[in-house]
Amino acid sequence: MTFSPELEARFEKLLKIYPEGRQRSAVVPMLMYAQDEVGSVTRELVEEVARRCGVNPLQVDEVVGYYSMLHTKPLGKHHVQVCTNISCLLVGGEELYEHAKKTLGVGNKEVTADGLFSLEEVECMGACSWAPAIQVNYDFYHHVTPEKLDKLIQDLRKLQ
């Protein structure tokens, strides 16, 4: 597989930072960065990462199945993640999630027909003191209200 020069440089660094013979350690970081570029963890990517790290593809598969941020199906261009865990729940996180479902017209882990958005109800993301919080891809948004969420989605649509 060919990747961007930035990703290739990251891969090269990842294979160097762990002790000699322990390149299996690079599997998860490689997958995390590669899926951003590829769109998801594809079969081809699994085999490529396995080859580069010198492990069996099965050893890559087993981590893909374990970590919740590794996705085998493409997400929307903007992956909206709403936290409903306890701190967010107490200040409207669940209502926010319900609102997001209506606004986007999709359910948990579903993608809109145009591929622009996907939605996920997520566990605590570490924004408890500034709840309710969401993440869109890797960006945090704090003190989110249904109105702020609608505005954000509108703005993201306009970016197209």
Added chain:
Amino acid sequence: MLYNEPNPLETKVLTRRFGIPNSADVATYVEHGGYQAFLKAAKMAPEKIVDEVKISNLRGRGGAGFPTGLKWSFVPRTSPKPKYIICNADESEPGTCKDRLLMEYDPHQLIEGMMIGGLAVDAHKGYIYIRGEYRYLITMMEKAIDDAYAAGWLGSNIQGTGFDFDCYVHTGAGAYECGEETALLDSIEGKRGVPRMKPPFPAVAGAWASPTLLNNVETFSAVPSIIRDGGAAFAALGTPKNGGTRLVCLSGHVNRPGVYEIPLGYPMLKFIEEFGGGVRGGKKLKAVIPGGSSCPVLLASECDIAMDYDTLAKAGSMLGSGGMVVIDEETCMVKAALRIMRFYAHESCGWCIPCREGTTWLRKMLQRVHNGQGIASDIPLIGELSKNMLGRTFCALGDAAAMPTISIVEKFREEFEAHLDGRPCPFEHKHEMALA
């Protein structure tokens, strides 16, 4: 920009540089006394460094509260194997959001703390395991590390001390279980993050089967202050056996949620009033989760206590990770218990049966009760099932799921009873009104 206004009542030790422009820059850090503790430590005997940490009464800020100096002393310094420093930045205990700030506003303090750990145990490589969701922090931490190399604070023969230290970032990929230290070690080795049998402890056989010193972000971040000002000065900030300050992440039904640094032993109710501005909307306090969702909840009447590890333990709960969740009188505690259990059931790694099965069954039972489909015998059964998990699981996740559940079902039994026999949740309409 800071996420919340600091409070003038804070005791700012670890957060002293928060709010200074460009506080994450290496030049700013050095200008404000940064890396001086490392230079001081480089002239100290390693045993003396460990002694200072012991004297400081610093206890692990990740949740377990284990004495840090003692943990450092367990690493066999003279082992011929390479030794590693690993920082647990997998912050994922619900209610906890402090390590984020320590990395965002003062990444060099963390790097310096890890370097001092390296001096103490003769380790020359450090890894910061950051949860995958904190991608922006991974980028910031990588920049801080690059800057430290460029300024000569990382690499070979650092500032002519003869000490070599390299530091790297490792990204997680979304798994609460990886915050458990042995699961984190499996995870950093490229495997599924499932816990290991102890012993051997990580100090002896940790990452890549080598002696490993593993601490939380806040724990390492406290170390430069301890070395600079002495362990005794840090200890004196807190109470006996509970040294120093800690960052408390206040969330839930308070007027001013935020992360605040306070000395250990600060009175809890005073903290909620003076820092949090009291319960919002003038409502009454119902309960407090003192240190992350795995802690047993305290009734409002049990909150007139000091916030230190031992006092909280005496009160039947824990200081945990510093994630304090304040709950008002209009909250349905069955729903709170259900949401907490949903989390642990989702995050159970499935490695051992009591946790995998127990959390799933408890989630189902709590859902049933909350839906109004419960029967009277469900209530004692929820307690019994939880108690059956306690101490019978491979790692602390089973306990983490059981402890809040047991406390809620025991302290709020009447709320469970009010949901039985097809009755709707008595708090639902109040909740809707509060949000309207």
